Amino acid sequence: MDYDTFIDQVARRTRTSADRAAALTTAALETLAERLTGGEVLDLAAQVPRPLQDVLKPSPRTEWAERFGAAEFVARVGQRAGVDENAARDGTRAVFTTLRxxxxxxxxxxxVSQLPRDYRAMVEPAMAPGAALRNGA
Structure with a gap:
């Protein structure tokens, strides 16, 4: 999947503009990079479109995953993207589904194996059979 398609899918799933979808995608991936081990961040970066790879660059301080729950994840996404909690939660779900x-x-x-159980509400919709069809893809 190329970058424009990725952003378009997030925009459709969140029913928002491409600019807002790009901000949500960047915010969600930056936050995900903090939550994953450095090696996993590198593995993930190798599979996403080129512009998103720069968001997923681990630093020496990110070799170890930060420990924070789903509520903190959503709060960080909202702060980075400049959106409220509901928009951040919806955007995070859309990014996970598109990432899948x-x-x-x-x-x-x-x-997903590196995320605790409280992330299920954000991640499981991406894993469900037919998720792309239900989310407007």
């Missing part, structure tokens, strides 16, 4: 389509199933499973 853009990368291999094995890599998506590796990403």
């Amino acid at each position: 389509e853009a990368i291999t199933a094995g890599e998506f499973d590796d990403v």
